[in-house]
Amino acid sequence: MFDKKRLELIIEKPAFKRACRILEGCGVTGYSALPCMAGFSLGESGNGRRWQRGTDISASGDMVLIISIMDVALIDAVTQKLEVLIGMHIGVLSVSDVQVIRKDKF
Amino acid sequence: MSLDLALSTLLSPIVLFFVLGLIAALLRSQMTVPEAFAKGLALYLMMAIGLKGGVEMSKAVLGPDFIFLALIALILSFGLPFLAYLALRLTSGMDRINAAATAGHYGSISIVTYVAATQALQLAGISTSGYMVAIAAVMEVPAIMSALMLARKGLKEKGAIGEGAIGSERGELVREVMLNASVVVLVGALLIGWITGEAGMEKISPFFVDPFQGVLCLFLLDMGLSAGRGLRQGWRDLNVGALGFGVYMPLISAMIACGFCYVLNISAGNAALLITLAASASYIAVPAAMRLALPQAQPSIYLTLSLGVTFPFNLTLGIPLYILLGQWITGL
Numbered sequence: 001m002f003d004k005k006r007l008e009l010i011i012e013k014p015a016f017k018r019a020c021r022i023l024e025g026c027g028v029t030g031y032s033a034l035p036c037m038a039g040f041s042l043g044e045s046g047n048g049r050r051w052q053r054g055t056d057i058s059a060s061g062d063m064v065l066i067i068s069i070m071d072v073a074l075i076d077a078v079t080q081k082l083e084v085l086i087g088m089h090i091g092v093l094s095v096s097d098v099q100v101i102r103k104d105k106f
Numbered sequence: 107m108s109l110d111l112a113l114s115t116l117l118s119p120i121v122l123f124f125v126l127g128l129i130a131a132l133l134r135s136q137m138t139v140p141e142a143f144a145k146g147l148a149l150y151l152m153m154a155i156g157l158k159g160g161v162e163m164s165k166a167v168l169g170p171d172f173i174f175l176a177l178i179a180l181i182l183s184f185g186l187p188f189l190a191y192l193a194l195r196l197t198s199g200m201d202r203i204n205a206a207a208t209a210g211h212y213g214s215i216s217i218v219t220y221v222a223a224t225q226a227l228q229l230a231g232i233s234t235s236g237y238m239v240a241i242a243a244v245m246e247v248p249a250i251m252s253a254l255m256l257a258r259k260g261l262k263e264k265g266a267i268g269e270g271a272i273g274s275e276r277g278e279l280v281r282e283v284m285l286n287a288s289v290v291v292l293v294g295a296l297l298i299g300w301i302t303g304e305a306g307m308e309k310i311s312p313f314f315v316d317p318f319q320g321v322l323c324l325f326l327l328d329m330g331l332s333a334g335r336g337l338r339q340g341w342r343d344l345n346v347g348a349l350g351f352g353v354y355m356p357l358i359s360a361m362i363a364c365g366f367c368y369v370l371n372i373s374a375g376n377a378a379l380l381i382t383l384a385a386s387a388s389y390i391a392v393p394a395a396m397r398l399a400l401p402q403a404q405p406s407i408y409l410t411l412s413l414g415v416t417f418p419f420n421l422t423l424g425i426p427l428y429i430l431l432g433q434w435i436t437g438l
Binding site for chain 2: 012013014015017049050051052053054055056057058059060061088089090
């Protein structure tokens with residue numbers, strides 16, 4: 001088994017392409033995206049807010065989860081760039097340690 | 107006559123289904139319209155509206171009347187956000203960025219409000235021109251530019267100029283704004299209707315004409331649910347000044363459009379539609395553009411106002427009023 005980093009980014013749909021461009025530009029070998037169904041956030045004001053996928057055809061209120069597993073050497077550059085993106089857009093970024101079987105794939 | 111018109115609009119199935127959705131959401135009912143189905147309904151409605159408008163346009167030669175009206179529509183869409191911004195800043199104390207983003211919504215249009223107005227006019231026996239759909243399409247985008255111009259000062263204060271769209275992303279932003287789903291479907295269907303004319307429409311009318319009213323009821327049920335949910339979640343972010351803006355701004359816009367209608371001397375039906383378009387607020391094209399170009403603005407503020415306050419107001423009380431204004435201004 002080989003050590004890798006798993007990045008999870010939940011980001012609003014309008015910023016999805018920007019996030020993908022950052023990942024691709026940093027040289028990650030792949031990522032997958034899933035639609036988020038609903039969520040809850042306490043927010044800065046302390047007023048909890050629930051949200052769910054809307055029916056608006058522009059999907060501007062939707063959220064997407066991007067999962068990418070990458071080499072440990074890439075993670076700092078990727079998170080630095082994504083940090084700027086989620087500084088502007090609605091999003092949550094997390095990184096965890098994972099192990100993979102096929103080293104060459106990531 | 108005016109009371110009859112108001113009552114027939116208020117008690118029409120489309121408004122009642124909207125109210126049903128709104129009440130269901132406010133009472134936290136579990137009722138939902140499946141997401142993909144609702145998106146399909148929105149596409150269907152825009153295609154039907156565009157096709158119908160295009161067919162009507164193919165029957166007549168577009169003259170100077172249309173060009174002047176399109177020009178006025180452009181001016182309204184571009185200019186109204188500046189007024190809305192000023193009103194928001196003065197009455198709600200909203201910060202520059204959120205005020206600019208919200209103001210943009212009030213220069214652009216709501217196509218569903220437009221459809222509801224055409225239905226009410228049809229019910230009242232007042233005729234309108236098919237090219238008004240093209241006028242609606244003209245009003246979708248200019249307000250977005252106004253909002254971005256208005257936001258510049260706020261972004262400068264925050265030291266965030268250029269954060270929304272950097273370098274090559276500006277191209278993406280322009281493409282997303284100009285080619286947003288509602289504009290593409292509406293203008294595309296309008297052109298198809300124009301090209302194929304009455305003969306083309308005959309072939310597809312069992313799908314696009316006959317079920318239109320029923321589909322509109324389903325769509326407005328979903329809109330009611332969305333508006334109710336938005337209002338339930340977002341009202342805490344709005345003060346009394348902002349909530350009031352959601353009601354008085356459409357009336358100010360309506361009065362300004364009324365003045366233009368008087369100068370242009372257009373028919374009562376077209377005047378009512380232009381007034382409705384000016385008074386409506388976007389909840390598809392502008393929110394999508396704002397999330398891309400002005401992500402610092404809070405969607406809970408501008409969406410709650412446009413979808414949760416202004417849309418229900420226009421659908422229930424605004425439309426009869428705008429029709430009366432249209433009749434009054436052309437009778438002067």
